Amino acid sequence: MTKPYHEHLLANGLKVLLKEIHTAPLISSWVWYRVGSRDEITGHTGLSHWCEHMQFKGTPQFPSSVLDRAVSRDGGMWNAFTYFDWTTYFETMPADKIDLGLRIEADRMVNSLFEEKEVASERTVVISEREGSQNEPYFLLGEAVQNAAFRVHPYHHEVIGDLPDLKSMSRDDLYGHYRTFYAPNNAVMSVAGDFKTSEMLARIRELYEQIPAGPNLPRLSRPEPAACGEHRLTVEGPGETTYLDISYHAPAANDPDFFPIPVLDSLLSGPSSLNMFGGGGISNKTSRLYRSLVEKELAVSVSGGLSATADPFLYSVVITVHPKRKPEEALAAFDDEIKRIQNERTPVAEITRAIKQARALFAYGSENITNQAFWLGHAEMFASYDWFLTYLEKLAKVTPADLQRAAQKYLRPQNRVVGTYIPTGAEVQA
């Protein structure tokens, strides 16, 4: 079968993936850098994310005030994201305007200014972002669980970084990070939408191929040792609502063991959408945990989450405990369900149902060109685009025996962190 996309390696090492989609007069263009919070050392946490913010502060050719006006005037959407393994920038534009997006990304791959006054102004913006996250019990609990789960691996810290580092890092730290990691041979470009591949490739070559390659960058590698016992922790904070975060060490996305986990997640807490843009989700009211926790009035909601990461990360279930129940009761019922999926073979029909749900979510996501371009590049950050294209096939091959083995291997108490958010009460005063 012919590949539904085109792949090219430019002379400077920039990998380019192009996918023609002629359903709407739009093009979405992304540049992905293989750098994220996992590449940060102690004292420099949050560097990748802050660096991403600085990329919106302008170059000599596109000063900051010009950049956003230009994209918005053309009816485009643009943004950037930083995660553990990557940092990415995108523009989705009317098809006849995409050249602006291509030029912006080529320019800021090398020419961003990182002016001292902009660094000072953005420092407080990033600190405000962290303060906003700290308002949320979910964030406080999730951060504590993540810290506990990774003692060695740099997945230890949140992408936003720690406050002392956000206060102390300098312009030189940020600029040094930029100059080190933002190079064509450390990047992938993914473009999807209403274009002709030959024309798009020619334009990308014109804009990007003269950018010099940087040195090869070995990645910070500190594998997390196997967990050797359950870790429990509590976080206290304002409010009246108790939350549980139960996180198990899970396989990396490229590990064959990964694929039973989304099926387990679908059975336990409902199907999770892989779509970053558009599509919406499917409710989880017939999932095993909803039935045993929410229907039994031990919880008011339950959700599961699994990230596709380059190194092993976490499979997490978050439970909002019923106001009249204790977290220990919810955890006991949760554990009963885990034991059931470990001890009993799952009927094939349940797996077939999970596959249909995944197929539907894929169809919903395919309506959105930004989402298609996102996946074209995102999958390259931990595997390859073929990982995404064959995802449904791999799920369909998961057998009841595979599920049971994965549940027994990964959903062990010794392999998890259990975090409880204990509310200290609400004292709202108008």
Added chain:
Amino acid sequence: MKTVNQHSLPGPDDITRDLLPNGITVLARTNFNSPSVVIGGYLPCGSLFDPDEKLGLADFTACGLLRGSQKRDFQKIFDDLESAGANLSFSAGGHTAGFTGRCLSEDLPLLLDLLADALRRPVFPGEQVERLRAQFLTGLAIRAQDTAGMASLTFDQIVFKGHPYARPDDGWPETIQAITRDDLADFHRIHYGPRGLVLAIVGAVEPKAIAGQVAKVLGDWTNLSQPELPALPELKPLKNPVTRKVKIPGKSLADLVIGTSGPRRKDPEFMPASLGNSVLGQFGMAGRIGEVVREKSGLAYYACSSLSAGIGPGAWDVSAGVNPGNIQKARDLICKEIARFVEKGVTAEELGDSQSNFVGRLPLSLESNAGVVNALLNIERFDLGLDYYRRYPGLVRAVTPEDVLATACKYLHPDKLAVAIAGS
């Protein structure tokens, strides 16, 4: 680079609009680019009907529709939905209860059957009502800790004082506690019916077949008791500036909302207000407000303005999330920008930028089935005409800087602003 395909915006030649004999309006548009279908709609069963002591009743009822019917119990409803990879949900706002759903095209008959079942035959089982109540109460406890949510709620209480829009659609803990299972059944029996029901369907289906499919499940529905929505009282504008603070201990970030009331969606000032609002706090990285508060001063992670015009007057406000120590500084900057906006309006260049943005972003907002469903419901709700999106570029381009200034002067009074702050 030239485009390969020319996209067609929705218009009279590709939107199908049918009125069923019992009063249901069905809108449809085909899109075979993806094997899925999105449905959306509304009916006049919103919180305007709620008595003060049972505020939240309309929303509670809407959310209760999927908790069990005469044909299916709760688990059967969601087993049918989730086994198909479909979804369906209900909620209520001030004027209407709304629903949205999505499925693979092969499952549209199932989704329509579940929709009709929920609308026509809910039974509100007692134990499900109690589970839903616990979820609502938890949601309200979370809302009480949400600085942005509480600032917005408090802002509405100031600006819409004495008007139903001052009330939160999801009620208060004591009003949710006061609602009984029979209240839900009565609310449904009296208010739910085909008159005023609008349903939009977009996706991989033949539009000519859709009205027939809808008629099959909803065509014989009648309810002669459906009352008219209560008339909205006139909104009394603020005569003085009002500031209110909500203290929520233990929060790192505070939220503030500053503004006043704005036009209705059908008012002629809507488009000038909308474009002016874009210049004030939307365009690019959030317009002038974003430039001053975030970009230049680094005071906030977010700072923007919004205009929420609907059936009645909406809110026109600026909001920001700031460190508690920076509230006064951010507030001063925002008030100064509002005053400048009212005094000098916008430049022709600024207006031109926002006009280009409004026109240029249409293909992006209409690329997905959900985006087109929203557009069709917008057309119907505000009587815009099936050719609205074809006329839209002309409507946008017709606005002048003078129109924006006149609109700003009419609605925004810098000496009579409402200010709501929530945080530690």
